[in-house]
Amino acid sequence: MSQRPGRLRRLLVRVINDENVDLYILAMVAVAFTALGASGLSDVKTLSSVVLALLAWLALSQIKSRRQLDELGKAQRGNPTTLLKSEFPADLISRRAASFDMLVIGLTMTRTVQGLTTDFPAILAAGGRIRVLVPDPHDEALMETADRRMAHSMGAGRVKQRILTTLEDLATIQARNEGRLEVRVLSTIPSAGFNCLDVTSPRGLICVQHYEFQPRREAGPIMTFTAQDGPWFHHFVAEAERMWEAATPVPAIEETAPTPGEGVGAA
Structure with a gap:
């Protein structure tokens, strides 16, 4: 009771x-x-x-x-400002260095590749995979378009040289280290800059930078998605993979590259 x-x-x-x-x-x-x-x-x-x-x-x-x-x-x-940022995530560099499977896409990738010079060998030695995608530096019209996407115009020739420097740096890393380092070039300007890190794992992350026309500062907005974000995370991962599949491996491009004295501007 x-x-x-x-x-x-x-x-x-x-x-x-x-x-x-x-x-x-x-x-x-x-x-x-x-x-x-x-x-x-x-x-x-x-x-x-x-x-x-x-x-x-x-x-x-x-x-x-x-x-x-x-x-x-x-x-x-x-609040849209929680998703759309004007700067890259503070931990993006450390996340890249600690990743096991990486696909990075950009206009010249100079800063990214130079910043990861010491991290790339460690990732490759651990059995990881690194993929880098840039516009085809041998397409002069494409280089002019890429220059218009830069925060500070440097001219198509300078853009081309920066991409070639990136490719040379990657070739050096590839020659000195065993592992899965793949480089491709795209015949169009990437729709955005992509950092796809371990996207097939639960801790996957993708950082997307919208490319502007003649931006006055760092192009934006910059958006970051994790595997927990569901549809949009998978949407951008799929887009990055489509660009990679449509691109050409660097050796094939280098074999067909114009020799000195040929091509645009040749005497």
Whole structure:
């Protein structure tokens, strides 16, 4: 007997704290007065007043529900500034150095490759895979377009030289280290800059930099997605992989590269 009051109190507290308590009360009152009306214990005037009161209560409940839905929608949309950044994540460099499977795509990749000169050999020695994708430096028109995507124009010739330097640095790393280091060139400007790190693992991360036309500073926005972000994470991973599949391995490009004295600007 002593346990019954305690159970009743817990049940009462649970009902009172329930978000739908107003609907429970509304339903009970409606059932009660429906029974009174059917049995003739309540007159028409009283029933009409109760019905109007119930309708008013139902309207208030609907207003409450709509406010909750609005708040939920705002929470799901979130603040766009939490996703769209003007700078790269502070831990991107360390994440790249600690990755096992990497696909990086960019315009010249000079800063990235030079920054990872000591990390690439360690990744390769551990059995990791590194893939680098840049525009084809032997396409002069493509180099002019790439220059217009730079924060500071340096001329198509300089862009070409920076890409060639990147390719030479990668060739040196490849010659000095065993492992899976693959380099390809693309016949179009990449739609964005990509850092795809361990994307097939639960700790996968992809950082996407939108390329602007003649940006005045670092192109943006910059967006970061993890495997937990679901559809958009997989969307950008798939896009990066499509560009990689459409690109040409560097050895094939080097074999068809114009020799000195040929091509644009030749005498």
